[in-house]
Structures are given as C-alpha cells and as structure tokens.
Amino acid sequence: MKKVRRQRKVENPLHAPHDKWRTALTCIEPNKILMRGYPLDEIMGRLTFGEAIYLLLQGEVPSPGIGRLMEAILVSFIDHGVTPPSTLAARNTATTGAPLRSCVAAGVLGFGRHHGGDIESCMQFLDQGLELVRKGTSYREAAADIVRRCEAADEPIPGFGHRFHTRDPRAARLFQMALELEVDGHHIQMIRAVELVMAGRPAGHAIPVNIDGAIAAVCGDIGIPPEIANALFIISRVPGIAAQAQEERAREHPMRQIDPKDSVYDGAGQRRLPDKRR
C-alpha cells in the first residue's frame, strides 16, 4: 500500500479516465503465456513447482541452492494433523457438504496472527538484534538483549515456542540445510543465538525455535521479504488443508460433531525414504 493514506476525494468512478494500470507477473497473448518473461510451456518440465513459485513471487529463477531451500520451506509446513484450528475450520466446512474450494478457503482464513501469520514480528525481532550487532555487540549479548525487551513488555518471543513440540524437527532440518547449502547468514546466526539464550533459562517448560521462526530467519538470509514469506505459509499449507477436507468427505458422515481430541491415526507406520532418493 502507498504509505500516504489519502482522504477519499469526490470523484465519479463512472466517468474516470481509462488510465492504464500495470502488471509485471504474467503476460497473456494468444497462444502464449509468459510467466515473468519465461514461456510457461518451457517452464513445465524444466523447473519444479517450488522453483516456479519462487520465480513468480521474486521475479527470477532461483539458484540451485535457494531452489532446494524453497522446496524444503514449502514441504515443512504442508500439514500438521487434525488439530490446527485452520484444519478444523476446513473439516467443519466439509462436513456440511460444501465443495472442496469452500473448505480450502475456510482453512486459509485461519492463518491469523497467532498461527503462521506473523512473519513480520519475527523478522523485526531478529532485525533489532542485528542492529545491535552492526553497532558492535556480540550475537550472544544482542540475543539476550532482545529477549529481555520482549519479556519486559510481557510479549512472547516471536518464532519460539510450540503447542506440542519441545524440539521442532522441521526447524532443525531447515537450519542444517541452510548450512549445507551455504546460504546461512546473519538472520540464522541471530536466531540461533536466541535459541542458546532460551536454552540457558531455568528448566521449566521448553521454548524451542519453531518453524515460523526458522522460516523467518532463512527467508531473511535468502532475501525473501516478509510479505512474500507470509505467502509461503499459505501456499505450503493449502495441500494439507485440501487433503484433510477430502479425507473428511471420504471417510466420515455429514454433519458430524468434530472433536479433535477424539482422533486416532490409522495411516502408514513410520517408514524411510529409499536411500537412492536424491
């Protein structure tokens, strides 16, 4: 949005001049579709869906390393079982007989600021620490400082904590990949410093770095701005919401009372990907 909020002037929209407005995403001409300049039928088969998503959102084809990180980010948030409120909103919609797109839309609406919708806070939090680092503070001291500020304001530490996990396996994996692909930078270093500060707290309840925080840090280091990072959460979770809604329609009676506490998992047992897979 333009920063200046303009007072609504009187204008007659029915007689406004036909000004052109501009779009830089996709050019449609007869028999030709250019997505950020690349013909879509050329992209098909040569870029993955994850790479194409990056291209569409950022405007350029990702490097192989960033491409692999994008796939991992998108996979990390793909589903989290039946208990998230967004998933329950989708299942409750499905049980009324509504079509799939209505269920997906209902689920997407459930990404409020407490649920994958607060990348800005995460990134601002890390940027506060990085500003101290730029002025000469160590990462450890900067981390301790920004944590103290949150606690003084009675605010939770953005990117930390989880309803369910004491160690979020997705966050750990993402950091490991960033290291291996040599794209880890200041944001990741900052959040790992905060992780150490949190771990040094008196034993009570664990407050691990969570996937929101890990994605915020990684996005910060690979140059994905907060508003685009927000989009990644939604894009990632839509397949999960769709799968959950489909399962509700396929296995359950309509108009049932859905209690998340009464679910049991009856799917495949734990298994490993074949070794030859990449």
Place this chain on the structure above:
Amino acid sequence: MKKVRRQRKVENPLHAPHDKWRTALTCIEPNKILMRGYPLDEIMGRLTFGEAIYLLLQGEVPSPGIGRLMEAILVSFIDHGVTPPSTLAARNTATTGAPLRSCVAAGVLGFGRHHGGDIESCMQFLDQGLELVRKGTSYREAAADIVRRCEAADEPIPGFGHRFHTRDPRAARLFQMALELEVDGHHIQMIRAVELVMAGRPAGHAIPVNIDGAIAAVCGDIGIPPEIANALFIISRVPGIAAQAQEERAREHPMRQIDPKDSVYDGAGQRRLPDKRR
C-alpha cells in the same frame, strides 16, 4: 460422503459417546511429524514440494516419471494474468486493505464449475468414449460419438475451448511430456482423438483442447481420481492468486476501481531458461 443420505435422527450431541474417528494423513507426536509415515524432516530436502503434494494426496511417493508430470501439472495452472474472475476477486479484496489470506481465500472461491472446477465432467466424457473403445469401437469413432452426444444435448465439450487461446500451449506440453515419460495411456489417447474430431470441423472458431482437459486426461492415465485432480487446480493457482494480490497491494492505491481491460504488462520481456537447467 457416504452415499446414503441419512435422515437426521434425534440425538443429543452433548451426550454422544466419545467415539474415536480416524485419520491416515499425518501423525503428530511430541517432536515427531510423520506425513503418510515418513518423517517430515526427512522429506525436507529429499522430496520436492510437488512430490510431497503427491505423497500427501495419494499416500505414496511418486515414481520419478510421475513426479515430473506432477511438477508440470502444478506449474501449468500457476497463473493466467489479471483477467480470470478468481484473480479479480482477489485483487478487489486486496484493494480494500484486507490481509493476504483473505485475498487468497476470495480467489480460491472463484473456482466454480466454469473455471477449473469441472474435472468430473471431463473424466466422465472421456470414460464414455473409453467404454465404447472397450466394446470394440475405434478411438476415432468413439470420439466422434461422444462429441455428437454433447452437441445433441447442447452441451459444451468438456476440456475443450478457451476464452483466449486457439492452441493452449500448456496442454500440448503436457501431452508431450506424458509421451516422453511413457505414462500416456487410454485417456490421453481418447482426448487426442477428440482433438482430431474437433479440428476436422468446418472452419469457424477454433476449439482447442484446454489445460483442464489435458490435466483430466493425464490424471486419468496416472491414476489420480477426479476429487484429487480438483485439488491440484486449487493448489496450483494459489501462488498466482497470492502474487497478484501482493502486486495489487504494492503498486496500486487502495479502493481503486479495477478494470481488467485497462491493464498493460510491464514485466520482463520474453526470455529463455538457461540451457543447463535440467
């Protein structure tokens, strides 16, 4: 949904027994997330987002060939510029200052039966033809027959025609890939026969096979049922809807009158992917 619509019995939901209900998608335990049995942190970095989507929806890791076709299917529908009604619904929501998830939800709701939401019709149409083929009719005659039936009922041919293109480049590419990956089968053969029938019509306006039809045929041949195929359209287009909403927020004034006819493309000129890309 269960096929029998049961009469709503009197039951008191506040005192119903706590029956367990079952889910086979994702198992959540402390510090462990199993998606269809595979630990999510193992999938990260070893499967692409497209492959993970297939795994989640179908229950098994795709073969390399089917995996590549999945990527292509998901890339094919990722965006189609500013004119689709679903995109305009998203942009109109964005111009009011609504957050990204609201814009995406509004866009997702615009996949009615006239817009990527009618895979069942496509698949049924092809299945009618395949039934004739199983009884001994040639593909060409079967195609002519099912086309005639549609026209007699004054129905459009499912999977054919486009508002804008006389030859949908995405459909052609998808068929080519199916051939190269040796997954093309009866459904694709059937729709190509229909394509020939349509091409033999008196010159008037072209009615090409469109991406909906191509995806329906390919899904039929790789074993993706209609309800899952419907999900693929939504999953594919969500990045496009998100990108369009972001661009609206970033470049335009709030509360503007959005006329699709007044847009011009000012993005990257046509360009080619580097040759070394896969």
Place this chain on the structure above:
Amino acid sequence: MKKVRRQRKVENPLHAPHDKWRTALTCIEPNKILMRGYPLDEIMGRLTFGEAIYLLLQGEVPSPGIGRLMEAILVSFIDHGVTPPSTLAARNTATTGAPLRSCVAAGVLGFGRHHGGDIESCMQFLDQGLELVRKGTSYREAAADIVRRCEAADEPIPGFGHRFHTRDPRAARLFQMALELEVDGHHIQMIRAVELVMAGRPAGHAIPVNIDGAIAAVCGDIGIPPEIANALFIISRVPGIAAQAQEERAREHPMRQIDPKDSVYDGAGQRRLPDKRR
C-alpha cells in the same frame, strides 16, 4: 445462469467492445442512493431492516403481513448455539486471531447442502405433491405418495428431521403466524399433510418438520423463489456467526482446541418478553 452453456469461444478480452451491462438494484448518483427506486435515506426510519431486505431481494415493498413473516423467517435462523459446523468453523478461525470478517466468511462457507442449503429440494418435493393435488389427489394421499417415493429411493425427506429436536419450535411458530396473517396456502398445506403422514409412522425416532422445511413452504406461499430463499438463510445466520466469533475472541485464549461437547451455557436464564411488546 443462461441455460445454454456456451462453448468458450476465442475472443480477446483486452479488445472486447465496451458493452454496457445492466443492474436494477441500486442506483448511485452524487448525493443520492436509490434502492429499488426508493431513496435510501427515506427508507431509513420508515422500513425495518427486514422489510428493506425483502424490498432489495424482491423489488417491491412487502405488505404488512408479508413483512411480519419476513421478520419471523429472519429471526428464526439467527443462531443455534455452538454446535453447528458453520459456527465451529467461525470459532476456529477466531481463535487464530483472524479479524471478524474472516470468521464470518468462514462460517458462511459452511452452508452446504446438508445445512440450510437445500431449499430447492424442499420446494421440489412439495411441488411434486402439489402436482398430484392439481390432478385431483387429496393432500393426504399426495403426501403419502411423495414420502413413499423418497423412501423407495433411500433419500431423506427434505425439510424433515433434526439432529436435536423432536419438535422444532420455530417451524410451529412460523406456521401459526402464516395462519394468523392469512398467507398460508398450498405449500404450507402440503407440508402439514406430510407432517401427518410422518407422525403416523410406527414409533421409533421422531422426524419433525424442521425450520428449513417450514421456511421453504412459507416462501413458496408468499412467492419467494428458491434462490432468494437460500439467501435468507445466510442473511439470517450472519448475526449469529458474528456474535459467536466475538464471544470466542472476548472470552477465550487464542489457539485453543474447541470441542463443542465441552461447552456449557452460562447466559441469561429463561425469561419472557414484556407483554406490552407489540
């Protein structure tokens, strides 16, 4: 929708002629808003919201009797506690911190065909019976006949049955008002005949006429077509959905697991409206 589904022709939407399209609802001119021809500031204070809704949807100001019936229809479906899936979808959205409009939208999506979204079936069912009556059958015999047809097809009787009530107090009240206001006609007579048929069944579980059926019958008799009647359900329930979402935000912690079975009512005890109220 136009009945003929046209094949999508090739046309270039960017160069289509600027044809005018027409709207008959609300005329906006500088400093003047005409809703169905009446200045909105004149309607304010002279028609109720319910009467204005009828005017907007049907195009004319309702008679006093029909106006009162409209109010009653709209009041009847205004809320039904915490258990309906649409309400749970809204509450689950609210618990993530999403704004009110997102919660309302999520709730509105939950009116699938099993939940207030099947007026057409109700009205068709009653019309089948009325056709027999027009040919000379008695209401009782016609009712028995259409009930038999449903049962033979293993279909529930549209407009009958309820998850919770053996006698839907809202349906009874609506019929009573229709009688008092002398607007009851053939549709209501038909559904009451079905009520008698259902009541004569062997004692098992009660299948009362429900509010969906009562509204369908009343709308049939006061000339509100099915598509408008569908709108009345949504319009009626939106205040309830909004109130439920607000209560969730005001009283509960964010990101909680919402189990409908664990709710207790702690509001006002049963009380009566003052006698002098109309």
Place this chain on the structure above:
Amino acid sequence: MKKVRRQRKVENPLHAPHDKWRTALTCIEPNKILMRGYPLDEIMGRLTFGEAIYLLLQGEVPSPGIGRLMEAILVSFIDHGVTPPSTLAARNTATTGAPLRSCVAAGVLGFGRHHGGDIESCMQFLDQGLELVRKGTSYREAAADIVRRCEAADEPIPGFGHRFHTRDPRAARLFQMALELEVDGHHIQMIRAVELVMAGRPAGHAIPVNIDGAIAAVCGDIGIPPEIANALFIISRVPGIAAQAQEERAREHPMRQIDPKDSVYDGAGQRRLPDKRR
C-alpha cells in the same frame, strides 16, 4: 483476546483435561431454543430482525428508540451499487458458477480497513476530542485540534470523505433520527463539530462526514462498542452482496469480464414510499 500474549507452552492437546468452556448466547435444549434467555419462537413475531440482532449482540432487548435507530443503521449500509470492491469480488465469484454462499463469503472478505472496517479509528478519533472536552475545551476547539493532529500525521480524517458523494444522505438522516429519538449525545456532538471545521476549509474538494463516521458516532452514543459496530457493517451489507450475486447469476453469461465502469442502471425510477407507511 486476552491482553497478555502467552508464550506457547508445551502441552499435549490430546490429553488436555476436558475443561468446560462457556457461552452466554444461545441455549439449546431438546425442543427449546433460548436466545439470550428468550425462547426463539416467542421472539418470532414480537421482535423485528433488527431488534433481535441487537438483543443477540448486546444481550438485552433494545428500547423502542434504540430499536428504531438499529433498523436505520442496518438499512443504511445495505447496498451501494455495483462499484464497491466487495461487491465486485462477489460478482466475479458468481460469474464462475460458484454457489451463493461462496459469493457472499468472497464479498464479506472485502471489508478491509479502507472499507467499513475501521470503526475503531473513528471512535478513537472522537474519543480524543471528547477527552479534551472533558478537560474544558469547547467542542469546536477540540474538533479543530484533532483534525490538526491528523493532518500533521498525514492521516485522513476517520469517518470523513467519500469516493462519490459530497454530502452523504445516509449520514444526515442518521443524525436527524438520533436527534428526534433523543439519543444523540457527546459522540454525535463531537463529529458534528468536526463537520463544521471541515466545512470551514478553503473550497477545494468536499470532505463530508460519511456513513462509517455517522455509525461510529451513533454507536458511541447508544453504547455499542467498536467490535460490535464492526459486525453491524457486515450484517447490513450481506443482503446487498447476496442480491448483487443473484443478479449476476440471473442476468449475465458465466465467465464474463466485469467492468464496473460499463454498468447502467435499468431498475425502477425514483419513487416515494406511501405516506401511510409508519
């Protein structure tokens, strides 16, 4: 929402104690529905829909004067023609063949902070002025002061200005009714003082008080808090969104390009309500 944002603790939702949670809105028992304590079938026919909405949201039956003001508030925002972005989102959804509830949901999502979704700003603005008045400043000086503060911050004056009208007829009517019903108080007095300040500006473009501002002021004086006032905008506009979506489906071809500038009004000419109407 609780003011303290708590750090997400580790807890296992599958084993959380079954704590009861409370609702004060509607009590459902077999064959009985109590809305804020009143049996719904008693409310039907004795309270209007507008009065029932107030009862549900505020918890008590409104006085006759406040009841009439509620009707007027709800009527005032019921529709504003084809140009609002929320209406266009709904029409674009309708043109794809989506069902009515999807169209309504898409329209409801378009009440962002620039479009009927910023009552808080309005009320805060007026409260700033009222605080000065409580300390002894005149209404006129307080109004001039808060207007200056907005302008210094380059912020638009909340509740003022309109895309289209130089004098919003709905705002004027609402103030007139508040006066007649003797419910006008400090908030209305404050906004009328701001109106005078704005009118005294050098002639350029008019910045009238708009319906958002009028509703905010009236709600402030009749004790409706901001979050409930936000709900009234949504409740009021849903009939308009539904009517617009129905008209799109009934009169137009599917998948059309909807340009708001190309619409013409072809409905009833201007007419007057019969004098005997209340």
